[in-house]
Amino acid sequence: MSESSLFLQFLFSGLTAGAIYALVALGFCVVENSLRIVNFAQGDFLTLGGFFMTTFLLSLKIPWPLAALCSILAVGLCGYLLERIALRSAKTHDPLTLIFITIGASIFIRGLIKLFWGKNPRIFPPLITGEPIRLLGASLTRESLLILAVGFFCVTILHLFYRVSRSGKALRAVAYSPRAAALIGLPVGFLNSVSFFLAGALGAVAGLLIVPVTGVSFDTGVILGLKGYAASVLGGYGSFPGAIAGGLLLGVMEALVAGFISSGFRDVFAFALLFCVLAIKPSGLFGTHEEERV
């Protein structure tokens, strides 16, 4: 394989991984755009999505489009419950405490997963099959294409939802000032729940896409959640285009470092670079305002 097609090959695998990071990052952004906290259970939504899918698809034998829809709704419901039961009952507005409630929830969810699905990894067959596409000496699998397409579909829909629709505008109003939003009659609590539902659904979508490639076990979401968080910070926390840019950039960078320098030091480079970006541009690549809250 020539140098340039090798480069292209690494680029493709980086973009595929990056699209998954971007989907996870979108989940973080959705919560940031209403409740303004970091939801560390985001990665576990991905894991839950994968496990629900294995159950619906393999145990209950539901055809895959319906099984996918059920998984997305089920994880969305989990997100809704997390906000409704845990976060809304919290007797504080201190962001750090709320964030650690989501960390507690993340540990709790992993405990539930171990209880229901056990500790062994699971996998389900690819949703689409077919010959990989050859392009300039590099090959791009159909799954990668699907992942990229779904990633861009999700960000477009979300962007339109938040910019154009009334509910999206209401969500942004809550992010801007919960008190002012409540004063003009917006159901702030319900809107927060909605954003957690969306975050859960997005996590599930990422899970559905990644599990046929890597399989899923109870701790799959941990490192993917971190990468997604890193991607959203890299792009500017809370910005949807930033999440996509950050995710793709992180994925491509990792793939290139792994391919051309050393696969072992991939993560060292990824996080060291992130550290440098933050030291130089403290609000991420697309961030505009100085972030006050956690």
Next chain:
Amino acid sequence: MSSGLKRDRRILAGLATAIGMIPFLINNPYYLTVLNLSALNILTVCGLTLLIGYAGQISLGHAGFWALGAYGSALLSLKTGLNPWLTTALALGFTLAVSAGMGFTVLRLKGNYLVMATLAFNLAVYFFLVEAEELTGGPPGLPGIPPYTLGSLAFVTDLAAYYLIWPVVLITLFLTFNLVHSGEGRALRALASGEIAAACLGINPRRYKVLAFVLSAAYASLAGSLYAHYFSFISPKTFDIFFSVELVAMCLFGGKGSLWGAVLGAGLLTPLPHFLSIFDEYRDLIYGGLLMGVLIFFPDGLSGLMRKLYGRKAP
């Protein structure tokens, strides 16, 4: 001397007496190991309380500083044959330099970006320890670290280590109480309640933030060195970001507003997973559920709850 400091010193003296007696009541080495681990965590969480509760900054990277102390001191004593006491001091100096450098660059960041930068530091340290096998021994770990010695006495048994680690921790606690009751401590506290207001009062936010950051990193480094020479074996797994998260969880569980919160949080949450190992299946459920429950219903942690019950003001 303020009445708060007097009260804290009285409680600390009581605690020290109790700590001194425990080995006469418990001689199961496993329990002593857990108590020693609790002491090391108390030391680290104490520093985190200064950073989070007093200076109002966040770090999810303190396992990284713990690793610098542990690997720094262990490698120096293994490769150069220097005395562990000396290597501990050298590792501490190295951590001070790294954290001061980080403090000046990273503490400009706020909120999410600070969380991510400290996380990224921890992850970079962790993956470096895993990958640089020739130096660090990689994932299997680094065995054969020499213990601390005093004349002919080597601190190898759990009991000997107990009487080394706890006094260090108690002395540090004593000094930290002095700090938080001093003018500097009040300046730190002012920073947490409002950075702009504090700056208006002539408190240089940058200086105090870096001070708290460097101090907390130093505590973590000291705890790491003590850990390495006590267990004589370290591996990167101990220093992953989950440990950083656990440390902050201990800080919040105990109550970030008070140093006693650090003692309570680390003192209770360290033994908990060991205790829960009997219910292996339900361990994560109980731990996660408990963490959520306490933070939901008592956002000021256990020390906040006790303050409410006894109507006392915390230091």
